[in-house]
Amino acid sequence: xxxxxxxxxxxxxxxxxxxxxxxxxxxxxxxxxxxxxxxxxxxxxxxxxxxxxxxxxxxxxxxxxxxxxxxxxxxxxxxxxxxxxxxxxxxxxxxxxxxxxxxxxxxxxxxxxxxxxxxxxxxxxxxxxxxxxxxxxxxxxxxxxxxxxxxxxxxxxxxxxxxxxxxxxxxxxxxxxxxxxxxxxxxxxxxxxxxxxxxxxxxxxxxxxxxxxxxxxxxxxxxxxxxxxxxxxxxxxxxxxxxxxxxxxxxxxxxxxxxxxxxxxxxxxxxxxxxxxxxxxxxxxxxxxxxxxxxxxxxxxxxxxxxxxxxxxxxxxxxxxxxxxxxxxxxxxxxxxxxxxxxxxxxxxxxxxxxxxxxxxxxxxxxxxxxxxxxxxxxxxxxxxxxxxxxxxxxxxxxxxxxxxxxxxxxxxxxxxxxxxxxxxxxxxxxxx
Amino acid sequence: xxxxxxxxxxxxxxxxxxxxxxxxxxxxxxxxxxxxxxxxxxxxxxxxxxxxxxxxxxxxxxxxxxxxxxxxxxxxxxxxxxxxxxxxxxxxxx
Numbered sequence: 063x064x065x066x067x068x069x070x071x072x073x074x075x076x077x078x079x080x081x082x083x084x085x086x087x088x089x090x091x092x093x094x095x096x097x098x099x100x101x102x103x104x105x106x107x108x109x110x111x112x113x114x115x116x117x118x119x120x121x122x123x124x125x126x127x128x129x130x131x132x133x134x135x136x137x138x139x140x141x142x143x144x145x146x147x148x149x150x151x152x153x154x155x156x157x158x159x160x161x162x163x164x165x166x167x168x169x170x171x172x173x174x175x176x177x178x179x180x181x182x183x184x185x186x187x188x189x190x191x192x193x194x195x196x197x198x199x200x201x202x203x204x205x206x207x208x209x210x211x212x213x214x215x216x217x218x219x220x221x222x223x224x225x226x227x228x229x230x231x232x233x234x235x236x237x238x239x240x241x242x243x244x245x246x247x248x249x250x251x252x253x254x255x256x257x258x259x260x261x262x263x264x265x266x267x268x269x270x271x272x273x274x275x276x277x278x279x280x281x282x283x284x285x286x287x288x289x290x291x292x293x294x295x296x297x298x299x300x301x302x303x304x305x306x307x308x309x310x311x312x313x314x315x316x317x318x319x320x321x322x323x324x325x326x327x328x329x330x331x332x333x334x335x336x337x338x339x340x341x342x343x344x345x346x347x348x349x350x351x352x353x354x355x356x357x358x359x360x361x362x363x364x365x366x367x368x369x370x371x372x373x374x375x376x377x378x379x380x381x382x383x384x385x386x387x388x389x390x391x392x393x394x395x396x397x398x399x400x401x402x403x404x405x406x407x408x409x410x411x412x413x414x415x416x417x418x419x420x421x422x423x424x425x426x427x428x429x430x431x432x433x434x435x436x437x438x439x440x441x442x443x444x445x446x447x448x449x450x451x452x453x454x455x456x457x458x459x460x461x462x463x464x465x466x467x468x469x470x471x472x473x474x475x476x477x478x479x480x481x482x483x484x485x486x487x488x489x490x491x492x493x494x495x
Numbered sequence: 496x497x498x499x500x501x502x503x504x505x506x507x508x509x510x511x512x513x514x515x516x517x518x519x520x521x522x523x524x525x526x527x528x529x530x531x532x533x534x535x536x537x538x539x540x541x542x543x544x545x546x547x548x549x550x551x552x553x554x555x556x557x558x559x560x561x562x563x564x565x566x567x568x569x570x571x572x573x574x575x576x577x578x579x580x581x582x583x584x585x586x587x588x589x
Contacts, residue, residue: 101577101580101581102581102585103511103581103585104585106586106589107584107585107586107589108560108583108584108585108586109586109589110586110589111589170588170589171586171588171589172586172587172588172589173589174589175589191581192580192581193580193581194577194578194579194580194581210580211580226562227562227565227577229576229577239566240566242566242567245563245566247537247539247561247563248561249539251498251504252588253496296588305537305563305566305567308536308537309533309537309567312536313536314535314536314537315536315537315538315539315563316501316539316540316541319539320498323496323498324496324498329496332496333496334496335496336496337496337497337498337499337504337507338507338587338588339507339508339586339587339588339589340498340501340504340505340507340508340559341508341559341584341586341588341589342539342540342559342561342563343559343561344561344562344563344566
């Protein structure tokens with residue numbers, strides 16, 4: 063096919079987050095002319111994540127990413143915490159192997175994304191920050207470029223990397239409104255702490271960091287959970303709340319955030335700290351069910367705009383999937399440009415790339431996780447049950463001791479959870495997670 | 496650690512003021528759907544408040560642009576866009 067419409071750029075990427083920057087970088091590296099448009103006054107200004115980036119995929123884009131990029135800390139300690147009103151049970155896992163090679167890092171997006179965009183510019187990408195793309199130029203069902211105010215720019219392919227709300231694909235009719243059980247709101251505070259104090263409190267050495275995933279009383283039973291990640295000299299802390307449950311609960315989003323930050327078992331970590339920033343961001347939690355419409359003639363959708371996010375209960379992932387989808391898309395876009403065919407059939411190579419990559423495979427593996435994590439017992443009942451078992455073991459009240467199994471059975475009998483529930487949930491967990 | 500009121504903590508964030516509101520409410524539709532109290536609760540930035548007369552006031556300048564209100568609002572109640580080029584919240588941490 064030899065369609066050669068007049069264009070200003072080969073590719074226009076909307077949004078300078080992880081997905082947008084990786085797409086732009088790879089296509090510029092392949093020799094294409096690329097425009098990266100960002101609505102924030104500078105890259106990163108509109109972007110907010112909980113903050114753990116499972117960054118192995120970035121080595122494919124930037125060798126020695128974890129050393130070169132402005133990351134906060136290398137996560138070598140993961141703590142799963144069942145938090146109750148007056149007790150908690152933690153599964154605390156620290157492992158030096160997680161630092162070699164680096165598996166996950168905490169990040170602050172204003173710093174990370176600014177660096178990513180800088181790498182793009184060095185690779186030849188033209189960056190336009192402070193410009194909001196208002197619309198796609200569509201002719202005969204084919205995307206021909208973008209419109210911002212009165213300006214129009216034409217290109218062969220548009221990469222929509224405009225985040226979870228993706229007005230770009232929504233306005234073009236490529237994406238329906240998501241049901242509220244597929245969305246969650248993350249409410250986060252960044253709290254500044256003296257570096258030495260932070261390292262002492264979280265038991266950290268050097269540039270190593272900790273990530274807490276918390277369920278239970280932190281959200282007062284609303285589906286979701288709390289998180290607490292260590293940065294270099296601050297802590298990112300907040301809650302993620304499933305919108306359907308939040309709406310039903312009668313609680314306020316800010317109130318639940320405050321309840322967690324002020325919780326008697328959490329507050330000591332933050333004592334003497336100073337609030338540096340308060341923010342919020344929507345999270346796509348529907349898993350595979352949310353992924354759709356990745357490709358149209360002249361358009362590919364990547365990252366959160368494509369609904370790519372995963373909450374497995376233990377790990378919350380978005381940025382790695384963003385990078386993975388960007389790599390899959392960039393390869394397909396380059397192939398389409400080389401073939402001079404940017405039709406949906408040609409760009410469909412992106413969908414196939416994605417399905418074969420770790421992104422598509424992990425989305426498929428965890429396809430049952432959202433339904434499992436919607437189960438109310440997970441958030442309400444298991445924390446107290448675990449605490450009751452341990453209370454039975456450690457509360458030496460002069461009554462004759464009993465074996466662990468009997469203690470556990472007593473706790474289970476007193477809990478609202480039945481043995482059959484426990485077994486059913488256990489089975490579901492093994493299959494879903 | 497004192498978080499302070501929502502207004503106090505938003506004062507620590509950086510904003511570039513937009514020329515005009517990026518959020519508009521159809522008061523009649525909101526009233527009919529009883530959407531006020533819901534919007535008031537779910538917005539992390541406390542943008543919405545229901546007055547004594549039942550009308551919803553919108554402090555749009557403090558919006559964190561998460562999109563929660565748009566996701567839960569009954570159809571027809573809310574018109575919510577991103578602020579104009581370069582305007583709105585500008586995270587320094589993120």
